[in-house]
Amino acid sequence: MMDYELLPRAALIRMLQEHDQAMREAGKDGIVLSYTGRTAPWQIIRQVKPKLHKIVKKFSVGDESHQVHNELWDGENLSTMVTLYKHRGQVDLVLTDPPYNTGEDFRYNDKWDKDPNDPDLGQLVPKDDGSRHSKWLKFMTPRIWMMREMLKPSGVMAICIDHRELYRLGMLMDEIFGEGNRLAIINWQKTTPKNQAQHITITTEYVLVYAKAAERATTGHVERSKLANARFSNADNDPLSDWRVGGDPTGKGASPGANYAIQSPFTGEFHDPKERHWANKRAQVKKWVEEWGVEYEDCDIGDDRGKALALKGWSQAKTERARKIILAAAKKAAQARLDKGAWPMLYWGIDGQQKPSKKIYRTLVMQGAVPQSFWLDDEEGPAELDAVSWLRNMSGRSRDGIEELDSIVGKGHGFETVKPLKLIKKIIQIWCPQAGLVLDPFAGSGTTGQAVIELNSETEAARRFILIEQGNTDKGDHYAKTLTADRLKRVLTGQLASGKRNPLPGGFRFIELQREKIDADAVNALAREEMIDLLLTSHWDQADKAKSYLRRLPAGAHRHLFAVNSRNEGFYLIWDDSEQTSVLNRDAYKRIVAEGKAAEVAPKYHVYASIAPYTGSGIEFYKIPDSVLEHIGFNPRSDAYNNETSEEKADA
Incomplete structure (x- = not known):
């Protein structure tokens, strides 16, 4: 806890005012979560300082043009998010899978109560720890607060959880985001039922989805794959658009007013909806069939259904010869319409000899499938987002996630909490725009990164990701290196444990968070390559903020020129020796201009x-x-550029 006795009076007053304001904001919806040892999240985050970091080329993948778009950070996630200042307020989707507090997956460091900068992950919190829920909340509260800070005003956060902390997480999310910004509580089927349970078999987990501002958030469609789009063609040269063959004109279940037969103008056969019903109104269906150049009438054909739509005159034709004449005339007109092209909405197969089908126009479904409780078939068309239960065929199972990871990195990875790709892809498609940025502060094995990479390839999107993972440092195992980076590298290169496949476009920078806090002295002490790493990851300009990517040029190619931006403007560093003051003088300017001309970069x-x-x-x-x-x-008007305390200054 903070030692309030050491704070000056003005600081105490300011903190009390901020605390009262935060409580008023949190209590707008009647939700203020209280637990043992609670400290306002903004007070904790204020103490967290940005850390030095470096790009590790050994674990980075792809050329510079691809690396600049994605980042994998090896480090404690709260410190990393604070360090990611250029991305604050720039993230479209926070998608993450935190520890569930099972007694086997969550560690807490008691030192964080006084110093949230302590890098130690702490001890495993067992099931029989009476304060395990309070510790979990103390751990999660500042992190969720910081995740919200990372979001754009239109951003969305989707966080996975199971039954153990569902209620507490929901209350915490209501407090930080506001109940009115809750978009969905999704439950997805993680496994099939088992009969060994004493009471009820737990087969589902949850995803809580909140918007930073619900009125500005967008719930999108599930993007259609190239394969799905390839199902559309234009057999009749329809000027409206390509369309899909075989659309079902019937709806599920019986409906008395829509249970009747329709006569084909080509064969004379009557087609009924069987145990279903015609999905469109009778007047609309009649209009469509008459667009084949044939008139229809109501006719009782004795099939125990409603009156059929029959060729006009059929009910009055009493002889076989009379009916053949009617059918011949209808067939001639319909064949002429078939040969002409641009067929009506309801058609009889591409040769006129099939049961009635309905065109599904590409222009009506290119926006994608609307997310709902069940995946829609393409021909169902748009519907409202109305429910939040996803069966395993729509979201995948936990076992699928483990098998997917096994196939990529091989068995023996020891990671048993892997979300299925189908679930993660679906969430990304719904709540992250095609050129958006996804942040996963609990990246684990890297499922989110793989989902972004594969979706970009499958749907021609251009999403980016930032993953943060640390792992179990007690065992010297940083998952970011041994598992997350390895998985993403194999996905990108196609070198899977289960066999080779085609490589996918993309790449990422691997960035290692250091233990040292950033201050003026730390920056001035950096060697040249360390300084370049810091500039590559932190630089931004006011116009682009998080999109201010710098592409590194080959190391050693120039004395000063080290990177270019998206406008091909050069970035130069005068930093030959960190022990000497770097000076931009006339001679340095001449060298810079010469290097820019030689490298053919813009004269800025x-x-x-x-x-x-x-x-x-x-x-x-x-x-x-x-x-x-x-x-x-750092704010130059209020932050000290050096992190040393008053005691340290006195000792100096």
Whole structure:
């Protein structure tokens, strides 16, 4: 806990005012969650400082043009999110799977009560720990608060959980996001029922979905795959659009007013809906069949159904010869319409000899399938988002997730809490736009990253991801290295444990969070390559913020030029020796201009240096360490650029 006795009076008053305001905001919907040892999340986050970090090329995958879009961070997630200042307020979807507090998957460090910067993961919290729920809430509260801070105003958070902490997590989400911003509580079938349970077999888990602001969030459609789109063609040169063959014109179940036969103008055969019913109104169906150039009438054909739609004159034709004449005329007209093309909505197969089918136009379903309790067939068309139960054929099972991981990295990984790809892909498709950014602070084995990579390939999307994972440091096992990065690398290269497959486009930067906090002294002490890593991950400009990606140029190719942005403008670093002051003078400017011309970059020079007594044409100067610290989130008007305490200063 914070030592309030050491704080000055002004700081205490400000904290009390902020606390009262936070409680008022939290209590707007009547939800304020209280538990032992609770500290306001903003008070905890205020103590968390950005950390130094470096890009580890050994674990990064892809060329620079692909690496810049995705990041895999090895580090404690709260510190990492604070360090990811350039992405704050820029994330479209937070999708994550935190520890469920099962007694086997959650660790808590008691030191976090006083110092949330402590890097130790702490001890495993067992099932018989009477304070396990309070510890879990103390752990989750600042992290969920920070995840919300990372979201865009239109952003959405989807968090997985099971029955153990469902109620507490729901109350916590209501408090932080507001009950009115809850979009869904999805329960998905993780396994098939088993008969060994004493009471009720638990076969489902949950995904709580909240918007940062419900009125600005968008619930999208499930994107259609290339294979699904390939089912559409245009056999009749219909000017409206391509359409899918074989659409079912009937609906499920019987309906007395829609239970009748329709006569084919080609064969004279009567077709009824069997145990179903015609999905469209009778007047609409009659209009469609008459567009074949044939008139229809109501006719009782003695089939114990409603009056059939028969060729006009059929009811009055008493002889076989008379009916043959009617059918011949109808067939001639219908065949002419078939040969002409651009057939009516209701058609009789591409040769006219089949049962009635309904065209499903590509333009009506290209927006995708609407998410609902059951996956819709393509021909069902749009529907309202109305329910939240997903069967295993729509979301996959937990066992599927483990088998998917086995096939990629091989067995023996020891990771038993893997979400199925189908579930994660579905959530991404619904709540992250095609060019959006997904953040997963509890990345685990990297299912979210794989889902983004595969969806980009399958649907020609351009989503990006940021994954954060640390793993069990007590055993020296950082999952980010041994499992997460390995999985993503195999997915991208096609080198799966189960066999080779075609590589997929994409890549990622592997970034390792250091234990040292960032301050002016730490920045000034960096070696050149360490400084470049920091600039590559932290630089942003006001116009683009999180999209301000810098593409690293080959190391050692230039003395100053180290990267270019999306506009092909060069970024230059004057930092030959961290023990000497870096100066942008006339000679350095001449070298920079020459390097830019040689590299054929745009004549806009973004220069990082300690001082700049000379500013030539086209220079954008970034002062070290001030600009670096501001890009990481330090406020020069209120934050000390050095992290040393008053006691440390006195000792010095």
